[in-house]
Amino acid sequence: MRPLAPGQKNGKNMAVIEHHETVPGGEVYLSEASPRDFFELLKPRVMSLVVFTAFAGLVVAPGTINPFIGAIAILCIAVGAGASGALNMWYDADIDAVMSRTAKRPIPSGRVRPEEALAFGLTLSAFSVVILGLAVNWLSAALLAFTIFFYAVVYTMWLKRSTPQNIVIGGAAGAFPPMIGWACVTGGVSIESVVLFLITFLWTPAHFWALALFKMRDYDAVGVPMLPNVAGEATTKVQILVYAVLTAVIAVVPAVLGFASFGYGLFAAALGAGFVWYSVGVLRMPEGDRAMVPAKKLFAFSIVYLFAVFSGLMLDHLIASLGWGL
Ligand code: HEM
Numbered sequence: 001m002r003p004l005a006p007g008q009k010n011g012k013n014m015a016v017i018e019h020h021e022t023v024p025g026g027e028v029y030l031s032e033a034s035p036r037d038f039f040e041l042l043k044p045r046v047m048s049l050v051v052f053t054a055f056a057g058l059v060v061a062p063g064t065i066n067p068f069i070g071a072i073a074i075l076c077i078a079v080g081a082g083a084s085g086a087l088n089m090w091y092d093a094d095i096d097a098v099m100s101r102t103a104k105r106p107i108p109s110g111r112v113r114p115e116e117a118l119a120f121g122l123t124l125s126a127f128s129v130v131i132l133g134l135a136v137n138w139l140s141a142a143l144l145a146f147t148i149f150f151y152a153v154v155y156t157m158w159l160k161r162s163t164p165q166n167i168v169i170g171g172a173a174g175a176f177p178p179m180i181g182w183a184c185v186t187g188g189v190s191i192e193s194v195v196l197f198l199i200t201f202l203w204t205p206a207h208f209w210a211l212a213l214f215k216m217r218d219y220d221a222v223g224v225p226m227l228p229n230v231a232g233e234a235t236t237k238v239q240i241l242v243y244a245v246l247t248a249v250i251a252v253v254p255a256v257l258g259f260a261s262f263g264y265g266l267f268a269a270a271l272g273a274g275f276v277w278y279s280v281g282v283l284r285m286p287e288g289d290r291a292m293v294p295a296k297k298l299f300a301f302s303i304v305y306l307f308a309v310f311s312g313l314m315l316d317h318l319i320a321s322l323g324w325g326l
């Protein structure tokens with residue numbers, strides 16, 4: 001279905017992934033895969049934040065969910081998110097083999113065979129969606145299936161290698177989890193869950209372009225059209241700032257709409273000011289700066305920021321449900 005050959009797709013310097021050797025009597029695959037290698041295919045660190053935002057959606061949604069069913073819901077979202085990471089690593093093995101940041105991943109390093117990763121990703125995707133549908137509701141299952149499809153097919157197979165707007169559009173995949181969590185409780189979608197979606201959606205460009213700035217050479221080497229490589233550093237820095245401002249504004253909207261308190265609004269505004277501050281630091285970074293310290297700081301802060309915003313929403317909800325709201 002998808003041969004890994006040099007010069008394939010629109011990239012350059014594509015690596016051929018060797019997972020086999022020829023022995024008398026035929027070709028024998030060397031699969032040294034351990035459970036840990038399969039766990040790594042799930043992109044666990046990245047997906048931890050995805051699962052956290054899904055959990056926040058589930059917690060702040062109106063109504064209640066049986067804690068056991070809630071735990072199944074989160075497990076299904078975690079497995080589905082991980083499965084989409086495995087499908088992404090299967091498809092991207094050729095470019096991952098070339099980029100220093102990703103060369104040691106299970107497929108390019110030869111520990112997991114591409115077809116094993118594909119089967120693993122497809123099986124976990126199917127299980128997570130079906131179990132979510134049976135145990136919770138079919139709207140949340142449909143949203144999970146769409147999110148997996150969006151990350152694995154729309155972003156990874158199509159947008160990533162074809163447009164510098166790849167992560168702006170593809171970022172929608174990473175923004176759906178709180179909406180899925182919300183749908184698990186309410187069985188529906190609402191303006192509040194769309195606001196939760198928008199927080200992550202508008203956050204993603206600043207999160208990712210900060211990293212893309214200091215990993216520009218990696219993306220150049222494989223011909224993936226990330227914004228800094230296509231539009232240049234200056235344009236990327238301005239776009240980062242624009243998205244940081246939009247994120248800071250949308251993160252306050254829960255307080256404006258009344259589904260979070262004034263206290264949360266102040267907290268989100270302070271965090272947003274920090275996000276914008278770090279983005280201004282990136283804007284002021286001299287062109288061609290090799291160390292890119294401000295970009296590294298912004299990337300690190302972006303992760304803390306999203307954790308903090310969704311933690312704030314959950315804490316606020318807990319305080320309100322105890323009747324101590326501001
Ligand atoms: C299209 C959207 C996104 C792109 C292109 C992107 C890209 C990346 C990349 C390339 C890394 C470095 C990964 C590594 O090598 O370890 C990273 C790290 C990370 N991303 Fe994203 N990201 C996106 C969206 C998200 C979303 C939606 C979340 C969570 C809600 C997220 C959470 C994280 C976290 C927690 C890390 C740090 C992992 C670590 O500790 O190393 N990302 N992201």
Ligand SMILES: CC(C)=CCC/C(C)=C/CC/C(C)=C/COP(=O)(O)OP(=O)(O)O
Pocket residue numbers: 043046050077080081082084088092102144147148151160173174175177
């Ligand atoms: C519930 C569910 C299915 C959630 C999926 C969430 C999702 C789309 C997260 C995106 C996260 C991410 C690290 C993208 C990486 O981009 P990349 O793949 O270009 O990064 P890489 O170069 O590190 O592989």
